[in-house]
Structures are given as C-alpha cells and as structure tokens.
Amino acid sequence: MFEVIIILGIEVLTTIFVFIKLIQSIAEMDKDVRRLN
Secondary structure (H helix, E strand, O other): OHHHHHHHHHHHHHHHHHHHHHHHHHHHHHHHHHHHO
16 A cells, blocks of 8 residues: 555656646747737
8 A cells, every 4th residue: 555655646746847838938938929910
C-alpha cells in the first residue's frame, strides 16, 4: 500500500512540474509576441 502512495506522489509531482514548465513557456511566448507587435 505504501508503495502505491509513493508512485502516486511521484506522478503528481511530475505532472505539477510539467504544468509549471508549460506555463513558463507560454509566458515566454507571450513576451515574444508583445515584443514583435
């Protein structure tokens, strides 16, 4: 049972990390778009 909790925790952390990276890349693209206009 404890192993399942660890696996779920790792998956959640990975998802959060990917989500943050995605938000950062969108923010960077947004800056570039504003600079071009």
